[in-house]
Every structure is written in C-alpha cells, then in structure tokens.
Amino acid sequence: AQKVTQAQTEISVVEKEDVTLDCVYETRDTTYYLFWYKQPPSGELVFLIRRNSFDEQNEISGRYSWNFQKSTSSFNFTITASQVVDSAVYFCALLIPGNQFYFGTGTSLTVIP
Amino acid sequence: DAGVTQSPTHLIKTRGQQVTLRCSPKSGHDTVSWYQQALGQGPQFIFQYYEEEERQRGNFPDRFSGHQFPNYSSELNVNALLLGDSALYLCASSWGLEQFFGPGTRLTVL
Numbered sequence: 001a002q003k004v005t006q007a008q009t010e011i012s013v014v015e016k017e018d019v020t021l022d023c024v025y026e027t028r029d030t031t032y033y034l035f036w037y038k039q040p041p042s043g044e045l046v047f048l049i050r051r052n053s054f055d056e057q058n059e060i061s062g063r064y065s066w067n068f069q070k071s072t073s074s075f076n077f078t079i080t081a082s083q084v085v086d087s088a089v090y091f092c093a094l095l096i097p098g099n100q101f102y103f104g105t106g107t108s109l110t111v112i113p
Numbered sequence: 114d115a116g117v118t119q120s121p122t123h124l125i126k127t128r129g130q131q132v133t134l135r136c137s138p139k140s141g142h143d144t145v146s147w148y149q150q151a152l153g154q155g156p157q158f159i160f161q162y163y164e165e166e167e168r169q170r171g172n173f174p175d176r177f178s179g180h181q182f183p184n185y186s187s188e189l190n191v192n193a194l195l196l197g198d199s200a201l202y203l204c205a206s207s208w209g210l211e212q213f214f215g216p217g218t219r220l221t222v223l
Contacts, residue, residue, distance in 0.1 A: 004155075033210060043201055045156070045214035091155055095210070100169055101146070103155030 002027045004094050006104035013082050014112050021077045021107045023092030029053075034068065034075045035093040039106070045091070051075065082111045115140070117206050117215035125221045126194050134189040134218045138206030142213070144168075145187040147179060148203040150217070156203055162187050194222045 003026040013019045025034065036048040049059065051068050059066050063080045079086055087110050094102045118137045126132050138145050144163045148156035158171035162181035181187045185206070191198055199222045204215040 037214075042216060043203075043219070044216040045203065045205075047213065050210060093155075100158040100161070100171060101148075101156070101212075103157075105153075105155045 002029075002094055002096060002099075002102045004092050004102050004104035006092055006107050008107045009105070010108045010110070012110045012112060015084060016081050018078060018080050019082050019109065019111075021079075021090050021092075021109065023075045023077065023104060025073050025075065025092070025094045027094060027096065029096050031097055033095040033097075035095065035101075036066065036075075036077050037091045037093060039089045039091060041088075048077075048090075079109075082109075084111050084113050087111045117142075117204055117213050119202075119204050119215040119218050121218060122216070123219045123221075125223060127223050128194055128196060130194050130222075131190065131192045132194060132220060134191075134202050134204075134220070136187045136189070136204030136206070136215060138185050138187070138204075139213050142206035142208045142211075143185050144207045145181055145185065146205045146207065146212070147187070147189045148205065149173070149198075150201040150203055152200070159189070191220075196222050198222050 005024045032053045034051045037045040039045050056068050065078045067076045089106045089108045091106045092104045120135045146161040147159040150156040159173050160170040161168050165181045176192045178190045201217045203217045205212050
C-alpha cells in the first residue's frame with residue numbers, strides 16, 4: 001500500500017528563519033515519483049518539484065531545497081530565509097506510474113513578519 | 114495560454130440534490146483527474162479520464178461519476194449529495210508526468 005505522512009500539522013516561524021517540512025512515504029514499488037505542492041489560501045495547488053526514485057541528488061531552487069533519502073523514505077523540503085509570502089499549506093505527494101497520486105495531509109506554514 | 118479552469122467557483126446544494134462540476138484542461142493536456150479535498154485534509158483521488166474513458170478510480174462510491182469530452186474537458190457528477198460531500202473539488206490536467214491543478218470548486222452541502 002502507498003502512504004504519505006506529513007507529521008507536522010502546523011508550523012510557525014518568524015520571517016527570515018529557515019524551516020524544514022518533513023515528508024515520509026511508503027511504497028513497495030521501485031519506480032515512483034515524489035512531489036511537493038504549495039496551496040495558498042486561494043486553493044490552487046502550485047507545483048514545486050518532482051523527483052524520481054532513481055535520482056537521490058538533492059536539489060536547490062532559490063530559497064527552496066529538497067533532500068531525498070531513500071534509506072529513510074523521506075523527501076524533506078527546506079525554505080531558507082522564510083518570507084511572509086511562503087505562508088501556505090504544503091503537500092507532499094507520491095505517484096506510482098500507472099496509478100494515482102497519494103497526498104499527505106499537508107503542513108500549514110505561517111511566517112510571522 | 115490558460116491553465117486549468119474550473120466552474121463554478123462556489124456552489125451550495127442541499128442533501129439529496131445532484132451537482133455537476135466542470136473542468137477545462139491546460140492546452141495540450143489529454144488527461145484529467147478529479148480530487149476531493151475535505152477541510153484540513155490532503156486531496157483524495159476520485160478518478161482519472163483519458164481518451165473519454167475512466168482509466169483509474171479511487172475509493173469513491175458510484176454516486177461519483179464523470180465524463181470526458183472530445184476536447185478533453187471533463188465533468189464530475191455527484192448524485193444524492195450527502196453532508197460529507199462538502200469539500201473543495203480539484204481538477205488536474207496532465208500530459209505524461211506534468212500535472213497542473215485548477216483553482217477548485219468549493220461545494221457546500223446543507
């Protein structure tokens with residue numbers, strides 16, 4: 001069975017602090033894809049990143065970085081020098097090719113000015 | 114290029130009624146998926162349409178049905194509405210692994 005766990009329900013940080021959002025996944029498939037989406041109050045899910053199961057190289061995009069570790073089945077997301085505009089709900093998701101998306105329950109991030 | 118569009122934005126229905134939600138995919142996308150997102154939860158997969166046929170289905174009752182048209186747009190129909198059907202319904206269009214979500218339709222069942 002597939003499952004995505006985001007243990008952090010809510011996080012509050014002060015602007016300019018770094019914050020890491022945790023994501024742990026479960027699957028027996030060897031080929032899969034992991035995603036992070038941002039959901040602002042407007043409701044639309046905004047794509048942030050996709051990684052495949054064969055590429056554990058960490059990725060950095062501006063203030064965002066992602067750490068993928070198959071050994072611990074984790075795909076964590078770090079925001080450096082957080083800003084108020086980063087306030088949103090963030091979802092981690094798992095996709096098995098030919099199957100459906102499995103989303104975590106989300107982490108609500110509040111950045112306090 | 115317009116992204117994924119959904120209509121209506123908000124909808125209020127009463128128990129037992131039927132509702133139809135609509136989705137227009139991003140240009141070039143041939144696959145449409147529907148998700149239900151209850152308050153405080155992650156999106157739950159309802160079903161996916163490709164070439165006008167339901168290709169995959171999540172754990173939702175038959176009250177939830179859909180359709181895809183030749184232009185790839187899609188409808189989600191829910192019959193005999195229950196209070197528990199109140200949620201944000203998200204449509205996602207995809208081509209390969211590229212998937213984009215629409216802004217959603219907020220359905221409230223009274």
